Amino acid sequence: MTKIQRYLFLSLLTAGAMVLSIIEGMIPLPYIAPGAKLGLSNIVTMTVLVLFGFKNTLTIVILRCILLMMVATNPISFIYSIVSGIMSAVVMGFGIKYFKKLSLIGVSVLGAMAHNASQVTVAAIMFETLGIYYYLPVLSLVSIFTGCFVGYTSIYVTDNLKKNFVYFRTEV
Amino acid sequence: MRKKINKYDIALITFIVIINCFLLYYFSLNLTKPKESIAQIYSENELVGEYKLKTGYENEFEVKTKNGKGYNFIKIKNNEIWVEDASCPDLNCVHQGEINSTGQVVVCLPNKMIIKIKENNSDDNDDIDFYAQ
Numbered sequence: 207m208t209k210i211q212r213y214l215f216l217s218l219l220t221a222g223a224m225v226l227s228i229i230e231g232m233i234p235l236p237y238i239a240p241g242a243k244l245g246l247s248n249i250v251t252m253t254v255l256v257l258f259g260f261k262n263t264l265t266i267v268i269l270r271c272i273l274l275m276m277v278a279t280n281p282i283s284f285i286y287s288i289v290s291g292i293m294s295a296v297v298m299g300f301g302i303k304y305f306k307k308l309s310l311i312g313v314s315v316l317g318a319m320a321h322n323a324s325q326v327t328v329a330a331i332m333f334e335t336l337g338i339y340y341y342l343p344v345l346s347l348v349s350i351f352t353g354c355f356v357g358y359t360s361i362y363v364t365d366n367l368k369k370n371f372v373y374f375r376t377e378v
Numbered sequence: 379m380r381k382k383i384n385k386y387d388i389a390l391i392t393f394i395v396i397i398n399c400f401l402l403y404y405f406s407l408n409l410t411k412p413k414e415s416i417a418q419i420y421s422e423n424e425l426v427g428e429y430k431l432k433t434g435y436e437n438e439f440e441v442k443t444k445n446g447k448g449y450n451f452i453k454i455k456n457n458e459i460w461v462e463d464a465s466c467p468d469l470n471c472v473h474q475g476e477i478n479s480t481g482q483v484v485v486c487l488p489n490k491m492i493i494k495i496k497e498n499n500s501d502d503n504d505d506i507d508f509y510a511q
Binding site for chain 1: 468482
């Protein structure tokens with residue numbers, strides 16, 4: 207894969223992640239806990255992590271957060287999303303590299319945990335109170351389901367990309 | 379490799395579920411329902427109001443952000459306090475419902491507003507203590 211092909215794929219995937227983040231807000235969901243979301247953009251993070259490696263994933267996460275702030279949200283949610291995005295990317299990268307026995311589902315559940323924990327921590331720092339940690343167990347239990355969903359989806363996406371594009375057939 | 383869910387995933391998920399259930403149980407131990415408690419309302423990290431929650435006391439008021447654009451409409455009734463309406467698009471604070479025990483919170487991330495509940499230790503009989511808004 208040449209440099210320009212890689213850039214092309216990464217930019218397409220960034221655009222996809224952005225669209226997923228915006229669409230996620232439009233899906234009506236029953237209210238469970240504050241800040242409980244599907245985390246659809248983690249599918250893209252996961253896919254890039256498997257196909258392109260850790261450095262490109264960090265690039266994509268930071269790009270997505272900045273672009274999303276410019277298009278749809280505000281600087282405050284940018285802080286939340288960038289901290290949690292980077293933390294979950296780091297944890298998932300660590301999981302893929304060192305916990306080889308876990309499938310992508312387990313890795314994505316780990317990433318979802320890291321996402322929640324860092325988001326609640328940012329909120330606790332912003333509000334200067336530890337009382338917000340009261341919501342963390344509920345959020346984590348919900349995110350097990352969304353993490354499994356994201357893991358399954360990224361298995362299908364990576365399999366299909368590897369089947370259809372010759373560049374991805376080597377393991378990263 | 380990495381194709382299907384395997385026993386290590388299930389072990390990890392079970393482990394996480396057990397830890398979180400334990401945490402939930404631990405946090406619920408700290409929730410107490412005193413006879414009289416105080417609801418403290420913080421907006422942008424400043425205490426803007428303290429209200430006593432006791433039987434027979436009702437109140438409703440609006441907490442505004444400093445720039446005047448965001449608001450949270452708060453109601454107190456039957457020892458409980460909740461957010462009735464807010465300016466934020468997702469209405470997370472409204473969905474968080476009524477709270478009545480110490481340790482519980484209602485947060486509104488966009489307006490940076492938080493309601494905390496603590497036990498009332500003083501004996502004075504004033505209903506409301508207002509702070510500068």
